[in-house]
Amino acid sequence: MTQFGTCALCCEPNKILQDSHLIPRAVYEVCRTPDLKNPSPVIVTKKVVLQAPHQISDYLLCKNCENRFNSRGESWILARLPRDGVSPLYGALSKLQSVGSYGEDRLYVTAGCPDIDTQKLVYFAMSVYWRASVQRWKHLGGEVGIQLGKYEEPLRKWLMDEDSFPRNMAIVVCIPPSPQALAMTYGPRAMQNSRFHVFTLYVPGVEFILFVGNRLPEDAVVACAQNTAEKFVFSSPDVVKKAKEAFWNLRRESHVSRKLQESLERFRASKRGNKVRHFPPLTVFRNGLSGAQQRLDRKEIVHR
Numbered sequence: 001m002t003q004f005g006t007c008a009l010c011c012e013p014n015k016i017l018q019d020s021h022l023i024p025r026a027v028y029e030v031c032r033t034p035d036l037k038n039p040s041p042v043i044v045t046k047k048v049v050l051q052a053p054h055q056i057s058d059y060l061l062c063k064n065c066e067n068r069f070n071s072r073g074e075s076w077i078l079a080r081l082p083r084d085g086v087s088p089l090y091g092a093l094s095k096l097q098s099v100g101s102y103g104e105d106r107l108y109v110t111a112g113c114p115d116i117d118t119q120k121l122v123y124f125a126m127s128v129y130w131r132a133s134v135q136r137w138k139h140l141g142g143e144v145g146i147q148l149g150k151y152e153e154p155l156r157k158w159l160m161d162e163d164s165f166p167r168n169m170a171i172v173v174c175i176p177p178s179p180q181a182l183a184m185t186y187g188p189r190a191m192q193n194s195r196f197h198v199f200t201l202y203v204p205g206v207e208f209i210l211f212v213g214n215r216l217p218e219d220a221v222v223a224c225a226q227n228t229a230e231k232f233v234f235s236s237p238d239v240v241k242k243a244k245e246a247f248w249n250l251r252r253e254s255h256v257s258r259k260l261q262e263s264l265e266r267f268r269a270s271k272r273g274n275k276v277r278h279f280p281p282l283t284v285f286r287n288g289l290s291g292a293q294q295r296l297d298r299k300e301i302v303h304r
C-alpha cells in the first residue's frame with residue numbers, strides 16, 4: 001500500500017514514503033543461518049528470547065533520501081559485512097601499521113587507505129543514529145530508539161549537506177582485532193554517563209561510538225573519525241567484550257520462548273555426542289543488542 005507523507009530527512013511534504021529500515025535488511029541476512037529449518041536470527045529483548053524474522057522498519061523517507069543513505073554509506077558498508085564469519089574490514093585494517101596504542105587498543109590512520117572509506121562508515125553510522133532518534137520504532141510489542149534532543153536537527157542538516165558536522169558530536173570507529181567478526185547487531189543504545197551522552201551501535205565487523213554534548217571528552221575529539229584529517233579508526237578487543245556483556249545483561253532479565261526452547265532441545269538431541277554444538281545467530285534489539293553466535297545457554301551452545 002502506498003503511503004504518502006512528509007519525508008523526515010528532506011522535510012518535503014506529499015512524498016511517497018518508503019518502508020525504511022532502522023538497521024539495514026542485509027545486516028539481518030548476516031545474522032541468519034540458512035541451512036537450518038528455521039533460519040531466523042535469535043532476538044533478545046528484556047522480556048523474551050525468541051527466534052523470529054522481524055525487522056524494524058517504518059514509512060519514514062522518500063525515495064531520494066533512501067537513495068542518499070544508500071549511496072553515501074550503506075551500500076559500501078553492506079558490501080563489507082562478514083561472509084562466512086570473516087570480516088573484510090578487519091582484513092583491510094590488518095594491512096595498515098598502527099600509529100599508536102592505548103593498552104590493547106590500536107590506532108590507525110585510514111586517510112588515503114583505498115580499502116577503508118571512513119567517510120562512508122561515519123555517514124552510515126550517523127544516519128542510523130539519526131533514524132533511531134527521529135521517532136520511536138515499533139518492535140515486538142515494544143519500542144526502540146534513542147533521544148538526541150536539540151542535537152537531532154543539526155545532525156539532519158549535516159546528513160542533507162546543509163551544514164557542517166555538528167560541533168557537539170564526535171564519532172569513534174572501532175574494528176575488533178579478529179578476522180572472525182561477531183555476526184550480531186546491537187543498538188543504537190544509550191550508555192550511562194553523567195558528563196556527556198554516549199551511544200553505541202554495532203553491525204557485524206565494526207562498532208561506532210557517538211559522543212554528544214557541550215563538554216565532549218578530549219580522547220573522543222582527538223580520535224574522531226570525522227573531524228580529524230587522519231580519519232582515525234581504532235582496533236579494540238573491547239568491542240566483543242561489550243557486546244557479550246550487553247547480551248548477558250539483557251538475557252538475564254528475559255525468558256526463552258517455548259518454541260525456541262523446543263528448537264534448542266531438538267538441536268541438542270541431534271548433536272548429542274558432538275563436543276561443539278551450534279545454534280543460529282542471535283539478534284538482540286531492545287535497548288540493545290542484536291546478533292549472532294553468542295552462547296544462549298553456556299552449557300549447551302558453543303561458538304562456531
Ligand SMILES: [Zn+2]
Nearest residue numbers: 007010062065
Ligand atoms: Zn526525502
